[in-house]
Amino acid sequence: xxxxxxxxxxxxxxxxxxxxxxxxxxxxxxxxxxxxxxxxxxxxxxxxxxxxxxxxxxxxxxxxxxxxxxxxxxxxxxxxxxxxxxxxxxxxxxxxxxxxxxxxxxxxxxxxxxxxxxxxxxxxxxxxxxxxxxxxxxxxxxxxxxxxxxxxxxxxxxxxxxxxxxxxxxxxxxxxxxxxxxxxxxxxxxxxxxxxxxxxxxxxxxxxxxxxxxxxxxxxxxxxxxxxxxxxxxxxxxxxxxxxxxxxxxxxxxxxxxxxxxxxxxxxxxxxxxxxxxxxxxxxxxxxxxxxxxxxxxxxxxxxxxxxxxxxxxxxxxxxxxxxxxxxxxxxxxxxxxxxxxxxxxxxxxxxxxxxxxxxxxxxxxxxxxxxxxxxxxxxxxxxxxxxxxxxxxxxxxxxxxxxxxxxxxxxxxxxxxxxxxxxxxxxxxxxxxxxxxxxxxxxxxxxxxxxxxxxxxxxxxxxxxxxxxxxxxxxxxxxxxxxxxxxxxxxxxxxxxxxxxxxxxxxx
Numbered sequence: 197x198x199x200x201x202x203x204x205x206x207x208x209x210x211x212x213x214x215x216x217x218x219x220x221x222x223x224x225x226x227x228x229x230x231x232x233x234x235x236x237x238x239x240x241x242x243x244x245x246x247x248x249x250x251x252x253x254x255x256x257x258x259x260x261x262x263x264x265x266x267x268x269x270x271x272x273x274x275x276x277x278x279x280x281x282x283x284x285x286x287x288x289x290x291x292x293x294x295x296x297x298x299x300x301x302x303x304x305x306x307x308x309x310x311x312x313x314x315x316x317x318x319x320x321x322x323x324x325x326x327x328x329x330x331x332x333x334x335x336x337x338x339x340x341x342x343x344x345x346x347x348x349x350x351x352x353x354x355x356x357x358x359x360x361x362x363x364x365x366x367x368x369x370x371x372x373x374x375x376x377x378x379x380x381x382x383x384x385x386x387x388x389x390x391x392x393x394x395x396x397x398x399x400x401x402x403x404x405x406x407x408x409x410x411x412x413x414x415x416x417x418x419x420x421x422x423x424x425x426x427x428x429x430x431x432x433x434x435x436x437x438x439x440x441x442x443x444x445x446x447x448x449x450x451x452x453x454x455x456x457x458x459x460x461x462x463x464x465x466x467x468x469x470x471x472x473x474x475x476x477x478x479x480x481x482x483x484x485x486x487x488x489x490x491x492x493x494x495x496x497x498x499x500x501x502x503x504x505x506x507x508x509x510x511x512x513x514x515x516x517x518x519x520x521x522x523x524x525x526x527x528x529x530x531x532x533x534x535x536x537x538x539x540x541x542x543x544x545x546x547x548x549x550x551x552x553x554x555x556x557x558x559x560x561x562x563x564x565x566x567x568x569x570x571x572x573x574x575x576x577x578x579x580x581x582x583x584x585x586x587x588x589x590x591x592x593x594x595x596x597x598x599x600x601x602x603x604x605x606x607x608x609x610x611x612x613x614x615x616x617x618x619x620x621x622x623x624x625x626x627x628x629x630x631x632x633x634x635x636x637x638x639x640x641x642x643x644x645x646x647x648x649x650x651x652x653x654x655x656x657x658x659x660x661x662x663x664x665x666x667x668x669x670x671x672x673x674x675x676x677x678x679x680x681x682x683x684x685x686x687x688x689x690x691x692x693x694x695x696x697x698x699x700x701x702x703x704x705x
Contacts, residue, residue, distance in 0.1 A: 200292040201244075201265070202234070203227040203322065205299055206342055211237040213294065213345035220352055225290070247288065269293065269328035273335045292348075293329040294339040297322045297372075301379050305551050318380055323373045333366035334359070340372045371400065375420075391553075391564060402427065408439045415439045425547070432530060434540035437519070441497065443467055445521045445542060448499030451602035453546050454570040455501055461485040464497040468604040468622065471496075473615035474595065478522075479508045484615040489640050497521065501546050504529045513539075568704075570601055576699035580676075580685045585694040589648050589671040593696055596650030597673050601702040607652040608633040610644055610669065617642035626651065626660045634667035644668045652702045654678040658687035665691040675701040 200222050204210050207230065214224050214234050226234055226241045234241045244265065268290035271278040282289070298319040303309055329338035337357060339348055344365075351357050382392040399418035408415035417437075419427035426446060431437060437445075444464045451462035451469050461481035463471035470492035473484030478500050486493055497519040498512065504520065506528035512520065513532055520533065521542040533541050556563040574594075579585070585593055596611040603609060603621045608629040610618035618637030620629035630649070637644045645668025654677045655661055661684055664672060676697030678684060688695045 197221055197223050198291040199223045201225045201290050202294045203230050204296045206296045207233055208342045209345045214239045216349040266328050269336055270332050292337045293325050295322045295326050296340055297376055304383055307551060326369045326373060330366040330369035333362045338365055338369045340369050405439050428545050430543040432541040433534060435538045437540055441519050444497040445519050448497050448521055449544055449546055452499050452501035453548055454598035456548055459502045462499045463493045465492055469602055472599045478502050478505055482508055488616045506532055509533050570598060578697050580697060581688045581695040583694045585671045592648045593671060593673040596648060600650040600652045605652050605703040605705060609650045610637050610647045612647045617647055627663050630660050630663045646670055655684045656680060658683050661687045665693055
């Protein structure tokens with residue numbers, strides 16, 4: 197009977213996979229927690245200890261590093277010398293290895309992880325078994341990804357697995373272990389200014405795209421093994437996602453991420469918000485976000501940080517949108533949205549403050565920085581003006597500071613009632629960004645008078661404050677830090693504006 201060795205940290209789908217193998221006549225060998233999970237589900241399992249005649253030891257560091265395991269993986273079935281040695285030593289061949297590794301990346305992404313915990317999450321036996329199986333892939337099928345289980349079962353039911361398929365699974369193993377080792381090397385390598393001296397790893401192509409930003413550019417989606425990210429995307433309906441769709445929905449989910457306890461909605465065009473709001477419900481947040489600029493919202497990407505209800509879906513379904521993305525949708529909402537067959541409906545978890553690195557590609561290299569994390573703390577904020585914000589202004593200023601972080605710099609946002617009413621994005625001059633925000637507000641029927649203003653960077657001169665006051669803005673939140681801060685604050689006092697300095701900027705290039 198063929199024999200499979202299953203030892204996984206990520207147990208998604210493993211019970212169904214093992215059950216499918218047993219139904220096909222396979223014997224299952226397993227370790228520790230995996231064996232316990234399979235036994236609890238009624239899957240017949242033989243322990244690794246029973247084939248090695250050696251106990252698991254050293255707190256689990258040593259359990260599969262044994263000739264009875266690796267001999268069964270590495271012995272060639274077409275080599276008489278190998279077969280004789282295996283018979284002499286009682287080594288039974290292993291025909292399939294399903295292994296995934298200790299969650300090293302997820303462990304080190306935790307803010308307070310200790311060095312000892314990180315070291316204990318370096319897998320040794322798992323990569324060794326995978327590499328042995330991948331080296332001998334002509335005879336041993338290595339399976340490293342849980343989402344491959346259904347395909348593997350289908351291949352086994354169909355009969356002989358083609359050589360090119362075996363080679364593809366082997367290649368996936370070596371890419372996976374290289375990426376895993378790269379993460380460990382990056383963690384252990386001495387750092388310069390907090391960043392590793394070398395970066396390594398691999399990217400997995402999960403889908404080919406019709407084209408890139410333009411039709412004459414080839415494109416595909418590659419993902420990393422980050423603990424949370426675009427690899428967690430699930431498309432529930434609609435046309436194939438495009439290159440630009442994916443860029444927009446990633447930016448859209450980043451725009452709603454600062455609000456962890458309140459429903460938020462963002463409408464995105466060309467990776468920057470043209471509408472943003474919070475509300476008592478997803479429906480109210482959508483209505484307020486759409487009101488920012490209904491004209492620009494046409495053909496946009498809409499994101500929520502909360503479940504999308506039937507009522508919200510009913511309000512959106514009559515409008516032309518490219519993508520709606522949220523952590524989840526009520527089934528009734530999905531039924532409503534299914535009326536628009538081409539509308540892309542996507543589920544994607546919201547990332548709230550996960551640590552990690554962000555990469556921007558330049559020709560021949562990458563710029564690397566810490567992932568942006570919105571900081572809701574107000575400890576460093578100060579009010580340098582004579583007039584302090586009113587309670588309502590404070591509410592809108594807090595919203596504006598969270599919201600302007602997702603707008604392309606130079607960024608200015610006008611806010612009223614915890615909703616954007618005018619956005620000036622991507623301007624070369626902060627005065628122009630202020631002018632554009634007020635112009636967009638008036639264009640959509642919003643009166644800027646009495647609104648507050650958020651700026652992602654400091655005002656280098658008083659003219660930006662003067663332009664805001666001329667539009668009717670009553671309070672401003674900005675980082676401060678200009679050599680002209682005193683002149684900027686004096687202008688705010690002269691014009692009767694309240695001003696909050698946060699002490700940090702939020703550029704998004």
